[in-house]
Amino acid sequence: MKRAFFATLLLAGAAVLATSVFHQTAFAGGEKQTPTEDVERYHMGLWNEGKAVDSDIPLLDIFTPKEFARGYKPEQPIDYSHKVHVGKNHIECTYCHSGVTKSSFATIPSVELCMGCHTQVLKDSPEIKKLAKHWEEKTPVEWKPVNNLPDHAQFNHQRHIKAGFGCQSCHGLVQDMEVVERVSSFKMGFCVSCHRENGANIDCGVCHY
Numbered sequence: 001m002k003r004a005f006f007a008t009l010l011l012a013g014a015a016v017l018a019t020s021v022f023h024q025t026a027f028a029g030g031e032k033q034t035p036t037e038d039v040e041r042y043h044m045g046l047w048n049e050g051k052a053v054d055s056d057i058p059l060l061d062i063f064t065p066k067e068f069a070r071g072y073k074p075e076q077p078i079d080y081s082h083k084v085h086v087g088k089n090h091i092e093c094t095y096c097h098s099g100v101t102k103s104s105f106a107t108i109p110s111v112e113l114c115m116g117c118h119t120q121v122l123k124d125s126p127e128i129k130k131l132a133k134h135w136e137e138k139t140p141v142e143w144k145p146v147n148n149l150p151d152h153a154q155f156n157h158q159r160h161i162k163a164g165f166g167c168q169s170c171h172g173l174v175q176d177m178e179v180v181e182r183v184s185s186f187k188m189g190f191c192v193s194c195h196r197e198n199g200a201n202i203d204c205g206v207c208h209y
């Protein structure tokens with residue numbers, strides 16, 4: 001009995017130590033950072049590190065349906081990369097997600113917008129050929145949603161952007177992502193704790209209607 005207790009204690013201690021070492025390497029500046037693989041880095045600038053409350057550790061996501069959990073990163077029909085377009089070629093978020101300052105939805109860009117560049121740029125690439133096929137056939141690309149909320153909860157982009165919050169406070173360092181990944185829990189506690197801290201409305205009807 002006693003032995004099991006001490007073994008557990010030892011294990012817990014080791015886990016805490018390992019996590020703290022991991023955090024130190026992840027957050028240390030300079031060359032140690034490998035932006036695309038280091039998920040921890042995406043937590044920089046992220047509201048409460050993407051957690052609903054401090055005890056809401058990513059491990060708990062095992063009990064959440066995967067499309068509502070942090071780390072959700074579905075394979076997309078076309079190999080589109082934010083790292084290439086935003087990180088390397090400096091295209092503004094709002095150029096493609098033009099709804100973000102005007103409506104509840106950020107919106108996903110149309111095939112036409114992509115083809116504004118890709119009738120010229122890399123037009124022989126197999127991925128661009130897939131895109132061009134949609135353009136010719138006038139069919140949309142079926143992008144898979146990454147950041148889902150349950151139907152009973154409402155979010156509004158415009159209000160948050162006008163209030164001065166950067167995309168990264170909820171979506172992490174998208175400019176470094178080859179494939180977009182969900183990095184926030186988007187649980188009720190995540191929303192409400194920031195609303196509390198900023199004196200925003202926390203009436204139930206604000207988010208549930």
Ligand code: HEC
Pocket residue numbers: 078079080081084085088089091096109110113114115116117118121122125126127128131
């Ligand atoms: C403002 C111009 C511009 C727009 C708009 C644009 N792209 Fe690109 N795209 C580029 C450039 C430039 C590259 C090459 C980047 C590099 O290699 O540095 C690229 C590369 C790519 C590649 C990689 C192809 C390969 O074989 O390496 C894919 C796929 C792609 N874009 C898809 C898209 C999609 C999908 C959209 C619309 C959502 C889009 N692009 C919108 C400029 C653009």
Ligand code: HEC
Pocket residue numbers: 076080082085086091092093094095096097108109143144145146147148167168171174175179180
């Ligand atoms: C050239 C166009 C383009 C630019 C610029 C761009 N995006 Fe995107 N974004 C897309 C496309 C296409 C998708 C859908 C495919 C995917 O998920 O990769 C997308 C998906 C997303 C998603 C996931 C949507 C979901 O389903 O939940 C987020 C979040 C996002 N972008 C944020 C950003 C941010 C933040 C920036 C600026 C740092 C940015 N995007 C710049 C084209 C763009």
Ligand code: HEC
Pocket residue numbers: 093094097100104105106107108147148149154155157160161165166167168169170171186
């Ligand atoms: C306060 C948190 C927050 C901020 C800030 C934020 N988003 Fe979002 N975003 C969300 C949530 C929550 C969802 C899921 C909404 C849903 O399922 O109804 C989402 C969904 C999206 C989507 C996919 C669905 C859609 O709305 O079209 C895109 C694209 C996106 N965000 C881009 C952006 C960009 C670009 C910015 C910055 C200009 C940004 N977001 C800022 C929380 C945020």
Ligand code: HEC
Pocket residue numbers: 047153154155156159160162163165169170186190191192194195198200201206207
């Ligand atoms: C980083 C801080 C932050 C996070 C995270 C955040 N919000 Fe907000 N939200 C605000 C602030 C501040 C306002 C008030 C903006 C204003 O005054 O226009 C606001 C406003 C709103 C509004 C409009 C309120 C009204 O009075 O009409 C809705 C709806 C909303 N948020 C929903 C959500 C949901 C749902 C989430 C979680 C998915 C969320 N917010 C996450 C800071 C945040």
Ligand code: HEC
Pocket residue numbers: 149150153154186187188189191192195201202203204205206207208
């Ligand atoms: C700032 C936005 C916001 C406000 C204010 C808010 N909620 Fe929520 N609520 C959410 C979001 C987002 C979810 C979905 C994520 C989740 O399940 O935690 C949610 C989920 C829920 C759920 C489902 C919980 C579950 O585990 O499935 C209930 C019930 C609920 N809210 C009730 C309330 C009540 C009652 C109030 C007022 C006291 C309230 N909410 C205020 C954003 C909000």
